[in-house]
Amino acid sequence: MKRRSLIKAFTLSASIAAMGLSWSIQAAETIKVGILHSLSGTMAISETSLKDMALMTIEQINAKGGVNGKMLEAVVVDPASNWPLFAEKSRQLLTQDKVAVVFGCWTSVSRKSVLPVFEELNGLLFYPVQYEGEEMSPNVFYTGAAPNQQAIPAVEYVMSEEGGSAKRFFLLGTDYVYPRTTNKILRAFLHSKGVADKDIEEVYTPFGHADYQTIVANIKKFSAGGKTAVISTVNGDSNVPFYKELANQGLKATDVPVVAFSVGEEELRGIDTKPLVGHLAAWNYFESVDNPVNQKFVADWKAYAKAKNLPGADKAVTNDPMEATYVGIHMWAQAAEKAKSTDVDKVREALAGQSFQAPSGFTLTMDKTNHHLHKPVMIGEIQDDGQFSVVWETEQPLRAQPWSPFIPGNDKRPDYAVKGN
Template identity: 35%
Template sequence: MIDTGDTWKLGILFSETGSTAVIERSQKRGALLAIQEINAAGGVAGRLIEPVDCDPGSIPCEYGRLAEKLIAEDCVRAMIGCFMSSARKEVLPVVERRNILFFYPTLYEGFEYSPNVIYGGACPNQNSVPLASYLLENYGNRFYFIGSDYIYPRESNRVMRNILRQGGGEVVGEVYIPFDAAQDEIDGILADVAAKAPDVIFSTAVGETSVRLYQSYHAAGHDARRVPIASLTANEAEMAEIGREASVGHITAAPWFNTIDTPASRRFRESYAREFGPDIKVTSCAEAAYFQTHMFAAALDKVGGLDPDQLRECLLGASWDAPQGQVKIDPDNGHTWLHSRIARVDEKGEFIVQREVIRPVKPDPYLVTPDLNDRRLRLRKATPKARQP
């Protein structure tokens, strides 16, 4: 056990159990990998970073309760965590009241700002807008929305509906699935999908619900190569659980994919495999937790202490060479300039990038300029590269 009197504490608030554990475990590993690398290099100012870990069990109210515990009992002054927006909303008033710095490494629906949060995941102009453009161009204009029943899916679908309206798209169906949905409920939704014959399904289902949806879609005989499920959240860990045959053809928008072949991306993949095993899947949310933890350590090194106000000032405008490419924290809104990529699952079960934005995209969390023809968001075809062994 690390001597806490000689360490920098970082609260880790990801679920190891429950409906979203398949994703949050990967985020936790991303943060722990960064901590391991930082500590192996001597820590920060001669002191190791100590992760103080809690398992909220994918229960939204537990995130808020455990955030309070981390602060009051464990004396944590910075933390990283949460996947679901409902969980983030529970933590937000705690960190604001206590003036704690909170790193949120997950894409979300936007329309939020807090001086106590550093947002490391994509907001709608960085993923929803380019994904809508790609789908309208390549598949058609009839969309069917399927989501889990909480804040993020409902708000993301509202945003996506407005974006599609600009491009001449229409939503032919919109349904929400509870986390404990019975199989016949999912089957009934897919029967409605078959009857309405959309060109694309836009899914904001998450965790175990998402896995069951994709598996049921395949079992019902739907061809994802012709009518894919497109998502902002589906990732390598989920696709591994879904299975290779049921994953082929589906589409995700994200800043990073496991198949990106750059020196920084290869180092990240290789380090992750050494630390957790070659069969453990890496995700874009894990990549975000990884680079956010490294950026926290870099700011801590410059400031020399855990004062949230000083750390925040140091982080705003800071950049880092992340596995996805260069990222930067926007000084105006605390969100992150990220890369935008669209990938499709191939026959091997891997995401292959189809389109990408040339340079990092400035975050626009309030979607002030949701223009499908915005030059900054124009996608170019990805150039295939041979992946290094």
């Protein structure tokens, strides 16, 4: 090779190497975070808004300088309401995309699907939805409610004179681990209050179930035996035909109140809520709570939805899992700043005791040992505009009990996160 050609070759190689180094440096200047929510399938009705809320929160954090001087870069995947695909996508996020943290999942079956992957690879998952408890992983931080922060107080409320003095309970849920375990806990709780098995009915439907005519007719028959409340753990788009059938058959809240654990403002957007006024939902946040932090949160979300031209932006709403997503991302960012690192072990340690002024109007604290948020409990009544009016709430946030005292043997469980729990 001639000297001039050789010099050109070396120069080209050096340029390519420099470009590669530049790209590597540029990539290292961002912190990748994974967004793992179903954007298609039966759970898209609930999870799509969590993806969008995560993107808004990341955008806001970046506008304030990012985390440890680096911008956050969202990596969005769609596990498509397919539970094995959740595990595949989580492995992809951790091993190929090299994300520092993942915000995702809604159903417990999706969380159970990804849990072994996060524990194997020492990834970090923030899970933003109420669930059945009976789990405490060192690789998961739970920003939704445990049963003592939602299910138990809700049933106590409908049993109270203020809540209607229910004596019979129709437990209706989607057929998977969250409703079945929650109802196992609730059945034991009801037994402890003197409610007999003959006054408890338990019915499950598959994901995507659409025909609730027979079930609602059976609820009406069951309610003839005494003052009845329906405890609903129906998830996903099945809630739309269920609530429409309640209206079709004229089952009003004054006759048989339904208290739902997985229905919020987002799920009610596509329903005429006038016939549903008075039915209940139990959460830890509602869009209607009136405080300055929430006013800004709601205004920011509506402006973001409009700016990004999100579907239904003119009727954009916030809900509990969206707030829990927002809180979780901010808590992770605070912990990474405290640790001066996004290393999972260092961030995990820094998360213990983190607090955040939440849109709920309460200062929420990440428990120092059990990886769950201390959360308030709120019972809301459906209004004719699809919002909720808070009719009852706790005075202070409650510490989560991931291991329910209503399941035998849980008193021997450790009160700290252990792999395989």
